[in-house]
Amino acid sequence: MKDCLNMSSFFFDTNFFLDILDKSRDRHSQANKALSLLIEKDEDLFTSSDIISTISYFLQKRLGIKETVLNIDYIVENVNILSSTKEDFLELNRIILKNSNNLKIDYEDCMQLYLANRYKVEAILTSDKTFCGGLHQLFSVEILYLDEYLKRYQNW
């Protein structure tokens, strides 16, 4: 596994965004610290259009449309947004069927993993310890847990 200190491109999972946005979450300060580090290092940041939709739903329920739009602007202006094509869905379906021994895999998560891998992003930053378990070994993108990322920096 490549050391995260040597990585330069990171994909944000939904959980990571939730941890950043919501100050009442346990991992909020951890996520905030990680985001500050990534910005300071000027790393390439990625997420997907699906994740933006989920986040916008979360925000709109809590802040209203104007605040939501403003904050989505901040995100999409600074994070690269990846979207799936018809070919991506077909290819992912093929991969899942070929490796369907793990029935617990989550289709939406798998698409995030697939997209990150396709665009050669080096790591998916998440706090979900079950993220695409059983399938991520098929891809070269690393699953990087928030606590492990910060721990690596503290030890550096």
Next chain:
Amino acid sequence: MDSISLSDIQRNLHKLNDFDIVELVDKKRKKIKGYFLDSSYKEFVEKLVENNKKNKQKLLKISGIVESDATVTKESLRDERLSKYE
């Protein structure tokens, strides 16, 4: 834009002197590897990088803008969104 192959550069480094900006191509893999910019653009590039970094700082504005139910998960959000269509 003009382009030059990586192998061409290896053999004839001086060719870069002919360009202000040129696309660097890996002909074997048919891929654009990057771009060469003359050192006279140093200040311009540094400014660009600095501005980009400053803009990125705006991303921190999204931090802690919500104080909500800390138990929300992506699964619960998904269920909540689906319930709109019931």
